[in-house]
Amino acid sequence: MKSFYLLLIFSFLGGALIACIPPYRRLLHFPADILKGVLAASAAHFLVGTPVSLTTAGFGLMAGNYLFPYPRRSEKKMYGAIAGLLLFMAPDLFLLLLLWAFIIYLSGHNIVEDILMWFYLILPYLMVITGKSDAYIIFSAFVFSTTLMGNFEKLENGFRSLTEKAGWSFYSNYKLSLSPLWRRRIRWSGCLLFVFLMVMGFLLNRYVYRGFGMQVDLFRKGPEQVKIIALTFDDGPNPRFTPQILEILAEEQVEATFFMVGKHVDKYPHIARMVAKAGHEIGNHTYSHANLLQASPQRITKEIEQAEEAIFNATGIRPYLFRPPRGLYNTTVMDESRARGYTIVLWSLSSKDWLELRDVDIINGILSNAGNGDIILFHDSGNLIRSQGGERLTMVRSLKPIIQGLKEQGYDFVTITEMLVISGLSGDI
Numbered sequence: 001m002k003s004f005y006l007l008l009i010f011s012f013l014g015g016a017l018i019a020c021i022p023p024y025r026r027l028l029h030f031p032a033d034i035l036k037g038v039l040a041a042s043a044a045h046f047l048v049g050t051p052v053s054l055t056t057a058g059f060g061l062m063a064g065n066y067l068f069p070y071p072r073r074s075e076k077k078m079y080g081a082i083a084g085l086l087l088f089m090a091p092d093l094f095l096l097l098l099l100w101a102f103i104i105y106l107s108g109h110n111i112v113e114d115i116l117m118w119f120y121l122i123l124p125y126l127m128v129i130t131g132k133s134d135a136y137i138i139f140s141a142f143v144f145s146t147t148l149m150g151n152f153e154k155l156e157n158g159f160r161s162l163t164e165k166a167g168w169s170f171y172s173n174y175k176l177s178l179s180p181l182w183r184r185r186i187r188w189s190g191c192l193l194f195v196f197l198m199v200m201g202f203l204l205n206r207y208v209y210r211g212f213g214m215q216v217d218l219f220r221k222g223p224e225q226v227k228i229i230a231l232t233f234d235d236g237p238n239p240r241f242t243p244q245i246l247e248i249l250a251e252e253q254v255e256a257t258f259f260m261v262g263k264h265v266d267k268y269p270h271i272a273r274m275v276a277k278a279g280h281e282i283g284n285h286t287y288s289h290a291n292l293l294q295a296s297p298q299r300i301t302k303e304i305e306q307a308e309e310a311i312f313n314a315t316g317i318r319p320y321l322f323r324p325p326r327g328l329y330n331t332t333v334m335d336e337s338r339a340r341g342y343t344i345v346l347w348s349l350s351s352k353d354w355l356e357l358r359d360v361d362i363i364n365g366i367l368s369n370a371g372n373g374d375i376i377l378f379h380d381s382g383n384l385i386r387s388q389g390g391e392r393l394t395m396v397r398s399l400k401p402i403i404q405g406l407k408e409q410g411y412d413f414v415t416i417t418e419m420l421v422i423s424g425l426s427g428d429i
Contacts, residue, residue, distance in 0.1 A: 002361075004357075007044055010040070014060075034084040036084060044056065051390075055138065059142070062142070090136065101116075120140075126140075222373030226373065228413070228414050229374050232378065235388065237265065237381070248399050248403070249403075256280050260282055261286065282311055287302070289382075321345050323346065327347070349369055
């Protein structure tokens with residue numbers, strides 16, 4: 001996490017301080033903005049090198065640009081800096097941006113800001129249809145909102161002109177304008193919302209991904225008297241990362257437990273069979289990685305049963321271990337799963353790989369905090385919002401050093417079922 005904090009500070013200062021240089025403010029506005037975005041993205045690649053790190057750099061850059069209290073005659077836009085970030089985030093969309101600008105320039109429109117404004121207004125859509133990371137989609141949505149607020153009056157005038165040409169009189173006498181004061185208030189509200197979401201993310205990591213403590217009806221940790229550890233992997237199977245994980249586990253002669261999402265099993269049944277054939281344990285992680293806290297008993301039952309059938313059809317194994325997505329549960333989830341013979345399994349130590357940390361940070365986090373009976377959480381698929389598409393390469397790179405380091409500390413590796421037996425809870429399964 002230190003790398004992310006450094007990156008956030010670096011990009012924030014870059015967004016704020018460079019803008020104070022007089023030659024930059026007078027002459028080199030757009031080229032310097034592009035360079036600013038490239039430098040922030042380069043720092044993200046150097047310090048971490050994942051989509052979340054690039055997004056962090058982007059948010060820091062925008063915050064430094066909009067929030068730093070230096071005097072200025074007009075509100076400064078971020079079009080160039082975002083273009084520089086886009087070169088690293090999505091090179092294909094950056095090339096599309098250049099093509100877009102070239103075509104519009106040939107049509108006789110040579111105002112750079114207008115060209116980029118329209119591109120950034122459709123950027124979230126482009127990110128979605130090209131299958132980019134959730135982190136990039138979130139960032140592009142923030143870019144969309146700031147672009148919209150910064151050009152609200154221009155867009156409204158353009159819409160009014162079109163409606164007048166089309167003969168739609170209902171809008172010609174109606175004007176919705178936002179004063180600079182209200183635009184600043186809305187932007188500040190957006191920034192405060194972002195800070196709020198960051199705090200909520202921290203609390204999610206602290207209280208959900210580390211757990212609420214022991215519950216009678218949940219299995220979160222094995223016996224502290226025995227030097228054993230269980231490795232678990234959520235959200236798979238995944239054609240890119242799961243085979244690499246299986247190869248490492250085979251090399252180290254370690255068995256693990258994979259909590260699979262049913263729709264991913266339906267999509268990649270051969271990967272699920274690879275996991276089963278290698279002798280690893282398979283658990284149920286719902287069919288669509290749904291949020292079960294808001295679900296009805298019928299929806300919970302359907303999610304569990306569909307995933308069970310998908311796993312059975314692909315592997316011939318009918319799972320009896322259940323892990324609710326993101327570890328979120330309530331009484332209904334517990335009742336519905338146990339009524340179908342499942343043991344709910346959570347974890348006691350998270351790798352935090354969903355944050356897309358550097359491999360060295362994941363390694364240090366596990367090796368310095370592991371204890372007897374720990375159930376360690378990894379992800380071989382998943383994403384920030386969607387159930388797949390996240391970057392798990394740093395986790396894969398960290399796995400072998402983690403296993404070797406834990407072996408050096410004297411730990412033996414077991415599956416969840418073996419840990420239940422050693423804990424004396426095998427009668428519950």
